Amino acid sequence: MFGAVSPSSQKLLFRGALCLAVLLAGFVAALALGAREVPLPVVWQALIRFDASDPLHGLVQGLRLQRALIAMACGAALAMAGVLMQSLTRNPLADPGLMGVNAGAALAVVLVIWGLGPQSVPLLALAASIGAGSAALAVWVLAGGIAATGAGGLSIRLPLAGMAISALCLSLVAAIVLVQTESRALYRFWMVGSLGQSDLATLMRVLPFLLSGASLALLIARGLNAMALGRDIATGLGTHPALVAVAALLAVTLLSGGAVALAGPIGFVGLIVPHVARAITGANLRQSLVFAAPMGAALVLLCDTLGRVAARPSEVPIGLVLALIGGPAFMLLLSQLLGARR
Numbered sequence: 001m002f003g004a005v006s007p008s009s010q011k012l013l014f015r016g017a018l019c020l021a022v023l024l025a026g027f028v029a030a031l032a033l034g035a036r037e038v039p040l041p042v043v044w045q046a047l048i049r050f051d052a053s054d055p056l057h058g059l060v061q062g063l064r065l066q067r068a069l070i071a072m073a074c075g076a077a078l079a080m081a082g083v084l085m086q087s088l089t090r091n092p093l094a095d096p097g098l099m100g101v102n103a104g105a106a107l108a109v110v111l112v113i114w115g116l117g118p119q120s121v122p123l124l125a126l127a128a129s130i131g132a133g134s135a136a137l138a139v140w141v142l143a144g145g146i147a148a149t150g151a152g153g154l155s156i157r158l159p160l161a162g163m164a165i166s167a168l169c170l171s172l173v174a175a176i177v178l179v180q181t182e183s184r185a186l187y188r189f190w191m192v193g194s195l196g197q198s199d200l201a202t203l204m205r206v207l208p209f210l211l212s213g214a215s216l217a218l219l220i221a222r223g224l225n226a227m228a229l230g231r232d233i234a235t236g237l238g239t240h241p242a243l244v245a246v247a248a249l250l251a252v253t254l255l256s257g258g259a260v261a262l263a264g265p266i267g268f269v270g271l272i273v274p275h276v277a278r279a280i281t282g283a284n285l286r287q288s289l290v291f292a293a294p295m296g297a298a299l300v301l302l303c304d305t306l307g308r309v310a311a312r313p314s315e316v317p318i319g320l321v322l323a324l325i326g327g328p329a330f331m332l333l334l335s336q337l338l339g340a341r342r
Contacts, residue, residue, distance in 0.1 A: 023297055026302045028040070030067070030071065031046075042054075047065075067196070068301060069203060070198050074259040075301065077210050077213065079295060081255040081270050083274040083278075083285065084248050086274050096256035096259075096270040097265070099249070100136060101133075101136055102265035103165065103170050104131040104132050105128035107135075109128050111131075113180060129206070129209065135165055139161045173191075194317040195262075195263050206258045209258040210254065216247055216254070218289060218290075222286065223241075223244035223247075224248060225285045227245075263318065266319045267323065269300060272333070273292050304318045
């Protein structure tokens with residue numbers, strides 16, 4: 001016989017169902033709304049009984065469905081990476097960009113365009129992934145590598161190293177763009193962020209990295225929970241802080257690097273969503289990761305839909321929409337954190 005579900009578990013299940021309902025609503029809105037509205041019955045028919053001769057079916061299946069899937073993958077990955085970064089550095093204002101992945105990806109893409117000229121999106125996505133991983137590795141080495149990780153010094157050294165590597169990469173990007181004027185339009189996508197350049201094939205190439213990063217994040221959640229109690233206590237509980245920290249940095253690189261490869265350096269998702277997830281779940285990191293994924297996916301979906309509706313028949317890039325929404329949210333969060341420390 002199954003035991004009764006506690007009130008706290010019931011509340012958590014209800015909130016989880018609410019998150020999934022918001023995600024489903026965002027998914028439906030992403031398929032129905034845009035430069036041209038598609039009635040909900042037509043959306044349903046396009047999904048279950050696709051008719052290639054119907055242009056609306058082609059719009060839903062050929063464009064909006066893959067865009068919605070890319071948006072959900074990017075949002076979930078960035079939100080989970082943000083939870084990991086804030087837990088690892090014990091910095092409530094940390095986000096995946098702290099590892100330099102955005103700047104590293106942008107530099108790699110610009111170098112490819114500069115050396116080889118405009119290339120296909122899959123090739124640029126591969127370059128972005130390599131650049132993101134290289135930048136993350138450089139940040140980790142500059143922060144002290146294994147020595148700093150084992151000594152618990154990442155909370156201070158990692159943000160400083162991240163800012164230094166990001167500044168270097170973005171300075172090189174600016175210098176190259178001044179010379180390579182022909183590819184500025186394509187470069188703009190990799191600096192602002194947009195969901196309009198990638199396709200389902202690119203998502204399939206990047207998906208293994210995202211799934212690996214998400215699985216690794218869930219595996220080390222218990223270790224990060226122990227590290228939050230202090231290095232000595234974590235060691236006493238059988239946790240290896242250095243190993244857990246290295247695994248967390250690898251997970252962040254896989255998640256955020258894959259997201260950047262798909263949509264460019266979109267921000268604020270990994271900064272804002274983790275705070276909402278922790279407000280729902282408390283200190284349990286694994287539960288925060290599970291809740292952050294659908295909330296991040298829903299946020300990117302809704303912002304992308306808003307950007308397509310607000311500027312018909314054109315669109316506002318997702319990076320700009322998130323900046324307009326995330327900027328005030330960040331200032332509110334910062335004011336609350338500063339007020340709590342007075």
